[in-house]
Amino acid sequence: MVTKQYDWKNGAIIGPHSKIKLEIIREYIYEYVQVRCSLPQQEKFRLSFVDGFSGAGSYECGTLGSPLVTLQALKAVSAEVNLRRKIEGFRPISFEFYMYFNDGCPDAIHALKSRVEAFLREHKEEKGGAQFWVKYCEGDFGRNLPMIAQLISASKVRNTLFNLDQYGHASVSEQHLRTALSLTRSSEVFLTFSIASFLAFISPTRRQNKRIFDGRISDISLHKHKKEWLAAVELVVFEEFQALANFVSPFSINNQNGWEYWLVHFANSFRARQVYNDILHRKKNSQAHVGRSGLQMLRYNSVEDATLYLFDANSRRGARDELLVDIPKFLKDCTPEASLSVASFFDRTYNQTPAHSDDFNSALLKSPEIEVVTATGGRRRKPQMIRRTDTIRLTPQRSFHFG
Structure with a gap:
């Protein structure tokens, strides 16, 4: 020892x-x-x-x-x-x-x-x-x-x-x-x-x-x-x-x-x-x-x-690129409804990522395959406004390249 x-x-x-x-x-x-x-x-x-x-x-x-x-x-x-x-x-x-x-x-x-x-x-x-x-x-x-x-x-x-x-x-x-x-x-x-x-x-x-x-x-x-x-x-x-x-x-x-x-x-x-x-x-x-x-x-x-x-700027750039691909795929694979509350999504994913929270939220809004919906049915437009009670879901019209 x-x-x-x-x-x-x-x-x-x-x-x-x-x-x-x-x-x-x-x-x-x-x-x-x-x-x-x-x-x-x-x-x-x-x-x-x-x-x-x-x-x-x-x-x-x-x-x-x-x-x-x-x-x-x-x-x-x-x-x-x-x-x-x-x-x-x-x-x-x-x-x-x-x-x-x-x-x-x-x-x-x-x-x-x-x-x-x-x-x-x-x-x-x-x-x-x-x-x-x-x-x-x-x-x-x-x-x-x-x-x-x-x-x-x-x-x-x-x-x-x-x-x-x-x-x-x-x-x-x-x-x-x-x-x-x-x-x-x-x-x-x-x-x-x-x-x-x-x-x-x-x-x-x-x-x-x-x-x-x-x-x-x-x-x-x-x-x-x-x-x-x-x-x-x-x-x-x-x-x-x-x-x-x-x-x-x-x-x-x-x-x-x-x-x-x-x-x-x-x-x-x-x-x-x-x-x-x-x-x-x-x-x-x-x-x-x-x-x-x-x-x-x-x-x-x-x-x-x-x-x-190494949790630096270069690492974050790579994380942002991967999250744009990973999040839609995760939603498609994990639930038949292809939607989750933000809290449930984080609960299922944070143990398997080194990503910064800002990069997570940014990817949720920048992905053309994803939309974040408020409790009253509105669409989130700013990453800092995302709440754990919001719903993440695949958009009805997804891109041609989405698997």
């Missing part, structure tokens, strides 16, 4: 993949709270955040770790939401954040407590801000998860985010993920792991079935820079995890040292995946995907037909 134990006592060194992960999680939390707090009549928002491998809160270089990144993001976004509501004439939202920081290293927990308490003291002096409750858990995450789950259930918090950045792969089991994802009505998980460790633990038969070149996909040192290797591993990651949640993003962390680490996002709402995809496009080149860029992203005839999708 490949593992990496951080030396928190003497100062842990942050890796490039961890910097990318922290940026994505910071942006996701910011967007998550804004999406969840968009209703004018809303009065309260409560969130549980579980950091299963929290570390000491800071690295040797001074870069903040995930606990402090999360605390600062929650503080900033809650203040921004309430400032906007004040300007718009709405009552402020009461924010309550329940933080659970777990680590197996006593030195890490000791250092983390000091840093978090300093943050809380400073925050307390700013009257009217969000409320934070912090629980520290020392020891193995799997052994402490039942206790954490019980505390979250007792708090009756409906929104829960898990950040599980383990040292290798074996520290988080399938059962741990099932527990986390079923804990509340809206539970999501960020899982980071070393692909070398992951490949060492999955079925030998499955590794054998995904051979590339003259070797196995587990030969990471030989193939970690090659598109064919990334394609094979991405498919294995997706197959291994897809039964755990409705939406699983099997994208690797992209960096110049090769595709060695994966950051997988699990959610049961298409809206969560939609937000995640959009953030990856905003953070261009942070993650990598090999396959198709429209619908059914992992269904391609050969690796030569697949593209390297």
